[in-house]
Amino acid sequence: MSSTTARKGRSKLDRQLEIFARFEHEPVDVLTSTTPTPFLLILNAGSTGSIGGIAGHDLEAACKVYPGFRAIEMLLGRPYSYALFDTAQHAAAAYAGLKDVWIPMTHGNAKRLLLAFATRMSPDVALWTPAEVALAVPGLTVVPGFVSPAEETAILSSLANSQQESAWTTLGKRRVRHFGYRFDYIRRTVDRDTSAAEPMPSWAERVIAAYGQMFPDADIPDQLTVNEYEPGSSIPPHTDTHSAFGDAILSVSLQGDVVMEFRCPIDSGDHVPSTSPSAEDGNGSSNDSDVLDAALTPPPKHTRFRVVNVHLPARSLLIMDGDARYQWEHSIRPRRTDVVRGQTVSRTTRVSLTFRSVKHEPRCEGCPWPRACDLAK
Ligand SMILES: O=C(O)CCC(=O)C(=O)O
Numbered sequence: 001m002s003s004t005t006a007r008k009g010r011s012k013l014d015r016q017l018e019i020f021a022r023f024e025h026e027p028v029d030v031l032t033s034t035t036p037t038p039f040l041l042i043l044n045a046g047s048t049g050s051i052g053g054i055a056g057h058d059l060e061a062a063c064k065v066y067p068g069f070r071a072i073e074m075l076l077g078r079p080y081s082y083a084l085f086d087t088a089q090h091a092a093a094a095y096a097g098l099k100d101v102w103i104p105m106t107h108g109n110a111k112r113l114l115l116a117f118a119t120r121m122s123p124d125v126a127l128w129t130p131a132e133v134a135l136a137v138p139g140l141t142v143v144p145g146f147v148s149p150a151e152e153t154a155i156l157s158s159l160a161n162s163q164q165e166s167a168w169t170t171l172g173k174r175r176v177r178h179f180g181y182r183f184d185y186i187r188r189t190v191d192r193d194t195s196a197a198e199p200m201p202s203w204a205e206r207v208i209a210a211y212g213q214m215f216p217d218a219d220i221p222d223q224l225t226v227n228e229y230e231p232g233s234s235i236p237p238h239t240d241t242h243s244a245f246g247d248a249i250l251s252v253s254l255q256g257d258v259v260m261e262f263r264c265p266i267d268s269g270d271h272v273p274s275t276s277p278s279a280e281d282g283n284g285s286s287n288d289s290d291v292l293d294a295a296l297t298p299p300p301k302h303t304r305f306r307v308v309n310v311h312l313p314a315r316s317l318l319i320m321d322g323d324a325r326y327q328w329e330h331s332i333r334p335r336r337t338d339v340v341r342g343q344t345v346s347r348t349t350r351v352s353l354t355f356r357s358v359k360h361e362p363r364c365e366g367c368p369w370p371r372a373c374d375l376a377k
C-alpha cells in the first residue's frame with residue numbers, strides 16, 4: 001500500500017471511530033483497545049444501508065472462516081457492527097486476515113472493512129448466547145430450551161384456569177401470583193406463613209426437580225412468584241431482597257420472549273468501562289409506579305451504570321447468582337418491541353416463573369454488596 005493510501009485509510013478509520021463514539025456516548029479510547037479483545041468492531045458495515053449497506057450474511061460469510069467466530073451483532077440504525085469471537089486471540093487472527101481485504105457483497109461491489117477492537121459490546125445489543133451473557137454479567141446463566149413446549153403448554157393452561165382468577169393480584173400493568181410463600185408488598189419482605197400462599201403445584205415441583213438434576217449442589221427453591229406481562233408492561237430496576245431469599249434466583253420465561261436489562265453502578269467495585277444514562281434520562285422507569293419483590297431504593301440521580309441487555313427466549317431458564325443476584329439490578333423496560341440480532345420483534349404476553357429459596361430468618365451476614373442490601377441500609 002502506498003503511504004498516501006495508508007494516510008487516507010487512517011483518516012477514514014478515525015472518522016468512523018468518531019461516529020461510533022458519538023453513538024456510544026464515550027470517548028474512542030474508552031470504547032476501543034489497541035490490544036485485541038473478543039469484540040472485533042466493524043466500523044463501516046452496519047444496518048443503516050447508507051454506507052454501502054453490507055448485509056449481515058456477507059459479514060458472517062467473511063468471518064466464519066476464522067476459528068472461534070461466534071456471531072455478527074448489528075444494531076438497527078447504526079453504521080457499525082461487531083464480530084464476536086471466543087477469545088481475543090481468535091479475534092486477532094480474524095483482524096489480521098480481514099484487514100485490507102476486499103469482501104464480496106451479495107448486492108454489488110466488494111467492500112474493505114474498517115476494523116478495530118472494542119472494549120465491550122454496545123449496551124444496546126441484546127446478548128443472546130449463554131457464553132456472551134456469562135462473560136458480560138458475572139453470575140448470570142441462561143439455559144435455552146430448559147422447559148419443553150409440551151410442559152410450557154401444560155403450565156400455561158394450569159395458570160389460565162378461570163376458577164383461580166381471584167388468586168392473581170394486579171400490580172401496575174402486570175399480574176402476579178404466589179406459591180409456597182407470599183411476598184408482602186407493604187413490608188417488602190416474604191411472608192413466612194406458608195398458609196398465606198397457594199401450595200406449590202405439581203408442575204412447579206417438576207421444574208424444580210429438573211433444576212436440581214442440572215445443578216445438584218444448588219439450594220432447592222421453595223417459593224414461586226408468577227408474573228404475567230402484557231406487551232408494554234414492565235418491572236422496574238431492582239435487586240431481589242437480600243435478607244429474604246437465598247443465593248440463586250431463577251426465572252423461567254414462558255409464552256413470549258423478552259429483553260431483560262441488567263445494570264450495575266459504575267463505581268461499585270465493578271471496574272468496567274461501559275456506561276449508559278440512568279433510567280431517569282428517558283427509559284420510562286422513573287414513571288414506573290410498579291411495586292415488586294424487592295427492597296427498592298432508587299440509586300442517586302445521575303448514577304452511571306454499566307448496562308447489559310439479555311435476550312430471554314420463551315422456555316429458557318435464567319439463573320441470577322453472585323454479583324448478578326446481589327449487586328446488579330434487573331428490569332423489564334416498558335416497551336412493546338425489543339431489538340434482537342438487529343431485528344425489531346414485537347413483544348407478546350410473557351409469563352415468568354421466579355423461583356427462590358426463602359431464608360427462614362431475615363439475614364444477610366457480612367454482605368459484600370452493602371449498597372444493594374436491605375439489611376445494611
Ligand atoms: O419476569 C421476570 O423474569 C423477573 C421477575 C422479577 O424480577 C421478580 O419477580 O423479582
Ligand SMILES: [Fe+2]
Nearest residue numbers: 238239240330
Ligand atoms: Fe426480581
